[in-house]
Amino acid sequence: METLGTTLVAAEQEEFMVNISHCTTNEAPQSRKRYWEKIVTETYFPLTLTFKAESRFSGALNSWDLGLISLSKLESDGVLYQRNSQHLEQAESEESYLITIPDHDSIDFSQNGREVGCAPGGFILQRSHLPYQFSYTQPNRLWVMKIPAPLLRSKVGLPERLVSLAFDASQGAGDLMTEMVRMVSTRLDHMDQAARHTIGSHLVDLLALAVLDHSPMQSGLTSVQTAHLYRAEKYIRDHIQQPLRPQDIASACGISLRYLHMLFQMRGQSVSSWVQEQRLLFSDTSLQQHAHTKSIAEIAYEWGFSSPAAFSQLYKNHFGLSPSEARSQYRARLNQHQDHHFLVDS
Template structure:
């Protein structure tokens, strides 16, 4: 959810409640600063509308926030890895434009108070000791209860796909689909691991060390979810797709070798580019471009197994990858092995 990570209002250091991470923090002090901040967010950030609860804020109320930036190598999952905050008031966040959502899965974990989410798939609630794992692109409404202390952390979808490829090559076509509610020991273990990952992003560590340590903790969190909490057996179990999405999928299947653009897919689907992005995010958990790349890689793998290509370089170019090195990287991320490990003995 969109949270105050910087604030132009009067700021001060906070000491209560106790935060899990000793990272630098900022605090919106008093009703005027809190109201001004959310009014400014509504004016300048059109992706969501934020509405404070009806209960008046008191003069001594404060809203402390701590945020840890995502390392550069994982920025596709959003600019922020972890946010920790205490909301003295209730807050509703209405999603207006999901197309700007990061390519990540978010885990919202109240340490006190409660979280409520209305997703495309239904409504869910989490209290202390529980958590909600969500695709931000599927959120319609976020409700934070008054006096709620929580953490929220993001895990890039690309990490799930890469690890999923090692666990079961080709099994997951898009971002894995998880049961939203996490309870008990699993939620507690995820909290502990997220805090350890966050510690790697605190000042004082050498860049190389913090990058490696963070990557390993993020992988461990993702692997734990894939192993213990996956809801569907094959990523996005879609059933019958909406007509517009089906037209788009058929067009991609027929023209995957060609140099096609988002506008071409949208025109074939008879929808706007924005609607096309929304359909893919809601039903497949990825963008049309990511899906097109996945189809191309699947087709390239099939040709490798049949031995239909003279060289791996030629195969990469045929399926839209001008750089063989990038083709090999994408191939390994999807299938957990290199093209050379897949190819038929006929391809040298």
């Protein structure tokens, strides 16, 4: 099936196995701008595009569903992408992050008053709910992961502080993450939905490790304080389903209770409020993953809440919706997504 130069390819006739591919090849030069804006909007979110050479512009985009996240490969001539206040007025309620890995040439990015250049061998983070500009002048290949903000926050504390910073992907976890992104793209068409969901989870875990490996210092914290804070955050996430007392966290990290409280206060939160926030973020991810299976009570107890009622109140205070309301939205979105894939596969 071909529409507007778009080919929807189902590698095999297994349920939900789909690689969505777009290309400007069959588009007339005068319609390529409109076409490319359309597929970029469908894959990520609305953006305004300015081309280096509009009449000669060429681009191709492949995207894969990996459960809660998506992966895409974008290859095109030079272009400027802009996310502006007009787009934000109609933005989807769920904030997301784009993790962009350039392959062939450097990219330039600015958001929230900060500018950064990122060459091949690195990656950057972009927030969907703030204006930004993103560009490259030469033909480039980009790998892009789109991750819901709650999922990323459950793995990386305050990811918004990492926007407009270039991260090293030439070694360690960063190198492993980027190589896995490139490698799995050639194999995803032969994986079922459950396998692709697992791959997506592993990629987010590797991203979290890569960020922790090379994260810049937080404002007001020395490198030693930052290292202790990251160690405390990791301990909390690793034991989030268990009872967590500040003293136990401090002892596990080899620091005093007073020092632990000071570290979190310097970041603007108490230890207990950060633990509670992490429980809520993990529970929200669980609501999305198990929209048709686990009960709200099971999720509440799984993530350390004293009762379903307490969980529901805290969840609504944090997200603005009750867990049951959020679940209804996630189910509707999942059903819509599955219906789309069914139509593609058929």
